[in-house]
Amino acid sequence: MTRRARGPLAAALAVYLVALTLRPAQTAVGPVLGDIGADLGLGEGALGLLGTLPLLGFAAVSPLVHRFSARWGAEGTLLAALAGLVLGIVVRSWTGAAGLWLGTAVIGATVAIGNVLVPVIVKRDFPDRIAVATGAYSAVIAGSAAVGAAVAVPLAEVGTWRLSLGVWAVPFAVVVVAWWLRTRVRHDAAAEVAEADLAHASTWRSGTAWLVTGFMGLQATSFYVFVTWLPTIEGSFGVSAHTAGIHLFVYQMVGIAGGLLIPFAMRPDSQVGAAVLATVLIGAGTAGLMVAPDAVLLWIVIAGVGSGASLVMSLSLMSLRGRTPSETTQLSGMAQSIGYLLAAIGPVAAGVLAEATGSWTPTLVLLLAFAAGQLAVGIAVGVDRRAPLRRPA
Structure with missing residues (x-):
């Protein structure tokens, strides 16, 4: 494969890896809400808020992402968000009742950054194929969301709801490493700040x-x-x-x-x-x-x-x-x-x-x-x- 061919392929793979992380941490929650409530003594109202909290995080953080991106570039900002997502998953699953809420809020905030920046990267890296690239990464998002929901209960039956939700930290940590490697070969912050003018x-x-x-x-x-x-x-x-x-x-x-x-x-x-x-x-x-x-x-x-x-x-x-x-x-x-x-x-x-x-x-x-x-x-x-x-x- 030529270097010219490897460039678009590597860019697409990077986008799809990020897309894999944008939904399973949320869709895995619904099927085990009953287990969470029984374990921590939470009622239906609190559980409903828990399910809605990531969406509120999306709403609160999304307008701020352009400031982060202008300072650190899309790659650097996404790397920090991916690392924060892994941390949020660990905190949510393994640090008690307070960690459940804190970790869920962190997950919502970090996923919001990915939601906002992936369309930006698609526009930059695939300017002539925006719709097709968007359809492909949306399919990855939807597929990973379905997998997250489908495996939640079987994983909880093997262990507990903590295992069911916490297991996603492992593959997502691999994505963090892959994205870190990408940031080493791309420095786009200055270009984005210049274009902001x-x-x-x-x-x-x-x-x-x-x-x-x-x-x-x-x-x-x-x-x-x-x-x-x-x-x-x-x-x-x-x-x-x-x-x-x-x-x-x-x-x-x-x-x-x-x-x-x-x-x-x-x-x-x-x-x-x-x-x-x-x-x-x-x-x-x-x-x-x-x-x-x-x-x-x-x-x-x-x-x-x-x-x-x-x-x-x-x-x-x-x-x-x-x-x-x-x-x-x-x-x-x-x-x-x-x-x-x-x-x-x-x-x-x-x-x-x-x-x-x-x-x-x-x-x-x-x-x-x-x-x-x-x-x-x-x-x-x-x-x-x-x-x-x-x-x-």
Whole structure:
């Protein structure tokens, strides 16, 4: 293999290694929440907060990542985050009740850094293949998330919930070493600081940035409402808990296919068609659950494909609409901060609405409203209408 071929391959491998670390530490928690509560005497409210804490960490830390990146570069910042993630996993599992909360907060904060910077690195290293590279690393994220959830209970049965959650420190430590080796051959901090001079305006005052944020927030909220409440919604249709659990797994796995396929619907000059397709699939699946619940598996597959496609669309938009690494980092941080804050609130609001009305139909209507909003935003943000960025005189 030539040196020219090894360069892109090494860059892709580095991105995928980081992607492997971004979800298992969270998805492994849900299946063993009961064990954690029984061991530490935590009630359902506290356990619910424990599950939501990483999302709140995403929301709090994401807007700050561009400052870290400007100072230490993307590679250096990610190396520190990966090391912090390993430390957080160890603290969460092995330092008692206080460590459970502290470690979970550290995990949320460090994963937020990876969430924000991976789209930046994809834009930098794969400028001509942003959508395809984004689809691939999103598939890795989704696959590792599913594995994290699938092995949690078997590992807890072998040992305890502490082993189930703590075991992830071992493979992630290997990723830390691999990323450290990458930082030795790449020094990008100065370049990113220099490019920061090209972006004077804050992304928080950019209409395009708010559209990207809206798309991210709406798709993330729909996803987390589905993964939180889909088994309960199916239970109201008479579906058994066992079958509903399988359906939830299917929903997440077909999302991988949606994420891998949606780049082929993106045009270089417009992503409107892809945004519309991804969103219509979510809306069609949601509407199908309302009007023909007997075909629940069909609607879950359709909504799942749309959800995976929408995630890749939102991440691709962060890379495509950011004109420099600095601007892309700020845009990614803004979109993911608000997006995950909405994602943390969405399942709570959906549950309160269902409890107040005694039916899950209003929640499905709410999801349809989210899809309608996402469709409007996707059409608006699908074409970049901003003037080219000019270097200040």
